[in-house]
Amino acid sequence: MIEDDLAIGRALLAVFQDEGHACVWLRMTAGAMERVEAEHFDAVILDLSLPDGDGTDLLQAMRTAGYSLPVLIITARDSLQDRLYGFDIGADDYLIKPFEIPELLVRLRAIVRRCSGTMDAAEHIWTAGTITVDEARMQVSRTGVPVTLSKTEFALLLALIKQPDRVLTRAELEKRALPHSEGQTLDVHIFNLRKKIGETAIRTVRGVGYMAQA
Structure with a gap:
């Protein structure tokens, strides 16, 4: 925007x-x-x-x-x-x-x-490792089992999984997923997200940010 x-x-x-x-x-x-x-x-x-x-x-x-x-x-x-x-x-x-x-x-x-050029929902399905994100339906699964995320957690995961080969900086993730977040920091949201989708699903790149683990 x-x-x-x-x-x-x-x-x-x-x-x-x-x-x-x-x-x-x-x-x-x-x-x-x-x-x-x-x-x-x-x-x-x-x-x-x-x-x-x-x-x-x-x-x-x-x-x-x-x-x-x-x-x-x-x-x-x-x-x-x-x-x-x-x-x-x-x-x-x-x-x-x-x-x-x-x-x-x-x-x-x-x-x-x-x-x-298509209405196929498959165009909006992203995967990394055992995690699958259906962007169109806002649904997430881990090894086929549905996972319930908050809107902020979903936005964070979607941003990461769309570019699994790229490190997203903390500033990028904060702008995309929690521009108005109060109280809870990016680290707190990442911590909560990892508890739901697995500790190894998101890799920390120290001093830079995070990336989805393929």
Whole structure:
């Protein structure tokens, strides 16, 4: 999500966390292309009027570079010309502020389904060792036995299991899974998660972060 408005950004982060989704929030275009290149995202939510540039320039750069991940524009620009231009340069949907959260979620799910080209739930199943995560159904199993996780634990596990060959830093995990966590630290959530899925399922890389154990 690339959105400079603090109120909107915080509200959407809370919603995504409640829905069990991991979200990286940037407030400027700077660094956005690097994140897209380095990580796997299901979609981008893009504001247009940003402090260091225009979101349309970022969208054009993404499409020119060959990135086809779905993009949902959220903006106060409500003219027909603005909307048509957004679609012309590669937006998958265009939502005018102010908007209702349920509508944003429905539109986001729709573009992700549409751009994936499939409704097969297998596209959203991730495995590492004996752990299986069904992202679409928000279900986790260990050696075939269902495991019940909190929303934060699920978000942490999903972030790790999607990139089992990569160490995720503490900062990355905190941004994705517990941006508004109070009281419980990342270490506490990892500890609780390990108790449920096995001590060896998540490896600690000292001084850096954590990674899923294949």
